[in-house]
Amino acid sequence: MILKPHVAINVRNLEQSIEFYRHLFGEEPVKVRPGYAKFDLDEPALNFTLNEGGEVNGGINHLGIQVGSTEEVLAAKERLKSAGLATFDEMDTTCCYARQDKIWVTSPDGHRWEVFVVKADADQYGKSSVHFESGSACCTTNNG
Numbered sequence: 001m002i003l004k005p006h007v008a009i010n011v012r013n014l015e016q017s018i019e020f021y022r023h024l025f026g027e028e029p030v031k032v033r034p035g036y037a038k039f040d041l042d043e044p045a046l047n048f049t050l051n052e053g054g055e056v057n058g059g060i061n062h063l064g065i066q067v068g069s070t071e072e073v074l075a076a077k078e079r080l081k082s083a084g085l086a087t088f089d090e091m092d093t094t095c096c097y098a099r100q101d102k103i104w105v106t107s108p109d110g111h112r113w114e115v116f117v118v119k120a121d122a123d124q125y126g127k128s129s130v131h132f133e134s135g136s137a138c139c140t141t142n143n144g
Contacts, residue, residue: 007049035052066117070101095126097123
């Protein structure tokens with residue numbers, strides 16, 4: 001049996017989004033059609049599709065890619081920065097009951113992505129120190 005999560009998001013501009021996700025994932029899409037693109041990733045195992053049009057703000061807090069080490073976090077940062085994409089560091093932080101090293105990047109449609117490694121569990125909830133227009137990057141609730 002194969003278990004691979006599937007995430008489909010709506011985007012305003014397919015070409016801009018393909019370019020962004022090409023750099024975020026470090027891979028090319030496996031299928032591009034009018035109004036549609038598919039990334040079929042092995043690491044992380046994910047069937048990720050872009051659908052041009054429709055509502056882009058679907059209540060997603062943020063999306064993330066968990067990696068195995070701080071070195072992988074920093075490699076993602078360099079890959080994204082070399083593509084001209086702004087990243088925000090948040091190293092050795094407590095967020096959502098975990099001690100993490102992470103970076104943040106925002107897609108052309110405002111989807112916030114973190115690339116992170118969990119270093120240890122934490123007893124405190126913790127909130128991100130990175131803030132976007134809609135508030136803190138992670139661990140955001142309706143109350144804060």
